[in-house]
Amino acid sequence: MKRFIGFITKEFYHIFRDRRSLFILFGMPIVQILLFGFAITNEINNVDIAILDHSKDATTKEIINKISASKYFSIKQLIEREDDIEAVFKKGKVKAVLNFEKDFSKNLVKDHKATVQIITDATDPNTANTISNYVSSILQKYQQEQNKAITINYIIVPQPRMVYNPELKSVYMFVPGVMTIILMLVSAMMTSISITREKELGTMEILLVSPIKPFQVIIGKVFPYIFLSIINAIVIVLLSIFIFKMPVQGSLFLLGLESVLFIISALALGILISTISATQQTAMMISLMGLMLPVILLSGFIFPISSMPLPLQIISNAIPAKWFIIILKGIMLKGVGLQFIWKETLILLGMTVFFIGLSVKKYKIRLE
Amino acid sequence: MGISVSNISKSYKDLKALQNISFEVKPNELFGLIGPDGAGKTTLFRILTTLLIANEGEATVAGLDVLKDFKEIRKYVGYMPGRFSLYQDLTVEENLNFFATIFGTSIEENYELIKDIYVQIEPFKDRRAGKLSGGMKQKLALSCALIHKPKVLFLDEPTTGVDPVSRKEFWEMLKRLQQKGITILVSTPYMDEAALCDRIALIQDGEILQIDTPENIVKQYPKTIYDVSANNMYQLINSLKAYQHKHSVYPFGEFVHYTDTRSDFNPKELKTYLEAQNLSNISIERTQATIEDSFMELAK
Incomplete structure (x- = not known):
């Protein structure tokens, strides 16, 4: 036990005396969560649009007022002729043009039908899609209000409702993802680097020719990072609660336990990486390429797994981060308990045990 | 309690690092492995410290088998x-403390053994090991x-x-450790250090050339050696190498060590030859063979 404490003390010295690793440990989580939370977002806010109103009657005016009153759009320009539509798009001033047909009000009364064309700049297809949806929903709302005034109303209007993230805030989506990335990176990359550093500097040679056992070295290496990763997880959760006002619906205790499980699986991966790489640089490259990319691309963090081609969907099952993100979303956004995520937890647990077993087996008790 | 090595061979892919090495180190002996870089010294050390597994042969350290009892040996x-x-990135004291802890002991417990060495670096005990000079690093490593x-x-x-002063001190320390009952196996590429060992093994290209005490090795040198000097060192070496009766020519400090193939060699004859080569201030004197001469002769 004394041996073990001595080893851990040494590890903490290494961590706190290396500014670079300290920055990665504590600077990166904060920077990433703020970056993802504020800068990278799917929401639309104050999108510039132009209006081409051929009828200029009471109804169109009312609709235009409604649109400009919403915080999503600001009307940048009123144009007069069809020919101008392409011109405003080319100038890149607006993202969308609303084209109201002639005699809009009259047609609505006469035929119960009037048309407004929503022309969007689809160079950015996601934004175009979102704009189109937002405009449609404003129009629909208006229509409903009008229908209420009229007594006979047989039109069935679908009423979409977004649950769990009713405001469609993308930060709610990113927090579980960023937390996963950071825990993965801190745990796997830092452990693999710290073990390969011993190899690179030759101290591993001395450690091997000593009575300290392989599992003591591994646990001694891993323990400080479990501790630091938990602190990181707490910082991330606090940031998301206090800066992004993200509610954590489920049990914080369960969240903590699941996080520890994921951290341990990432640490085991880190040890595994260190057994196959001889230098710190290799370890870092393998961690970044072999862990970060799959976590970002295949875990469902940014790209929905259901829309991936089948082979990638199958591969994504092998990524621990996928299961952890499902668990995190479940606990943080849906507020579910263990009874709903036991399957994912079990998969993660199985993976963790497998990685630990493999890394202990692969850990070399000699130099070759 | 010593070391016993029998028929050890080790290859890395195509390279034969050690070939059929055998020797014994007696308990409490200061044994030197003398050889140039790449002779296989480090490989042999790693086999004996259980870090590598030999392809063939057996070895014991302190009576323990390097393969079967590797866990014991490591203690x-x-x-x-x-x-x-x-x-x-750890200080002198933290390093020493760490190694004491992982071996399940403390600095105080074995302070007596390292005292002579450690007192010299103790004034710098709060300095990071990376910032020490070469000699101090060695002392700290030895303490650890x-x-x-x-x-x-x-x-x-x-x-x-x-540096030469620290080297001398270092060997004095080894002598003192030997007196405390520790068996020491040391390797060095410096021939002058060989004379300080009880016995040495000359090793080259993975093979042992000779094992004996430094005195015996020198005594067994088969030829008579002459220190030759002249006004132009470079020309002297070339002329000697071109001499038809030369056996070996090696620069050695300010002299050239020369041996002749003939048993009835007459230095005057050589002097006449060298003078004919436009060399002046020629001196040819008999001298004692050194370990280096023996090594060169054996490695030929």
Whole structure:
């Protein structure tokens, strides 16, 4: 036990005396969560649009007022002729043009039908899609209000409702993802680097020719990072609660336990990486390429797994981060308990045990 | 309690690092492995310290088999690798403390053993190991290798890159450790250090050339050696190498060590030859063979 404490003390010295690793440990989580939370977002806010109103009657005016009153759009320009539509798009001033047909009000009364064309700049297809949806929903709302005034109303209007993230805030989506990335990176990359550093500097040679056992070295290496990763997880959760006002619906205790499980699986991966790489640089490259990319691309963090081609969907099952993100979303956004995520937890647990077993087996008790 | 090596061979892919090596180190002996870089010294050390497995042969350290009893051996040996292998970001004291702890002991417990060495670096105990000079690094590394009172000490080129004064001090320390009952196996590329060992093994290209005491090795040198000097060293060497009766020509400090193929060699004859080569201030004197001469002769 004394041996073990001595080893851990040494590890903490290494961590706190290396500014670079300290920055990665504590600077990166904060920077990433703020970056993802504020800068990278799917929401639309104050999108510039132009209006081409051929009828200029009471109804169109009312609709235009409604649109400009919403915080999503600001009307940048009123144009007069069809020919101008392409011109405003080319100038890149607006993202969308609303084209109201002639005699809009009259047609609505006469035929119960009037048309407004929503022309969007689809160079950015996601934004175009979102704009189109937002405009449609404003129009629909208006229509409903009008229908209420009229007594006979047989039109069935679908009423979409977004649950769990009713405001469609993308930060709610990113927090579980960023937390996963950071825990993965801190745990796997830092452990693999710290073990390969011993190899690179030759101290591993001395450690091997000593009575300290392989599992003591591994646990001694891993323990400080479990501790630091938990602190990181707490910082991330606090940031998301206090800066992004993200509610954590489920049990914080369960969240903590699941996080520890994921951290341990990432640490085991880190040890595994260190057994196959001889230098710190290799370890870092393998961690970044072999862990970060799959976590970002295949875990469902940014790209929905259901829309991936089948082979990638199958591969994504092998990524621990996928299961952890499902668990995190479940606990943080849906507020579910263990009874709903036991399957994912079990998969993660199985993976963790497998990685630990493999890394202990692969850990070399000699130099070759 | 010593070391026993029998018929050890080790290859890395195509390269034969060690070929059929056998020798014995008696308990409490200071045994030197003398050979140039790439001779296989480090490989042999790593096999004996259980870090590598030999392809063939057997070895025991302190009576324990390097293969079967590797866990036991790791408790009883002290190992100082050729490269400085301590934690550079830890201070002198933290390094020593760490190695004491992982061997299950403390600085106080074995302070007596390392005292002579450690007092010299103790004034710098709060300095990071990476910021020490070469000589001090060696002393710290030796202290760390000794802190658990090993029965057998393995020192792989401990004086490479260390200044002459520190080298001398270092060997004095080894002598004192030997008196405390520790068996020491030390390797060095410096021939002058060989004379300080009880017995030495000359090793080259993975093969042992000779094993004996330094005195015997020198005594067994088959030829008579002459120190030759002249006004132009470079021309002297070339002329000697071109001489038809030369056996060996090696520069040795300010002299050239020369041996002749003939048993009835007459220095005057050589002098006449050298004068004919436009050399002046020629002196040819008999001298004692050194370990280096023996090594060169054996390695021929």
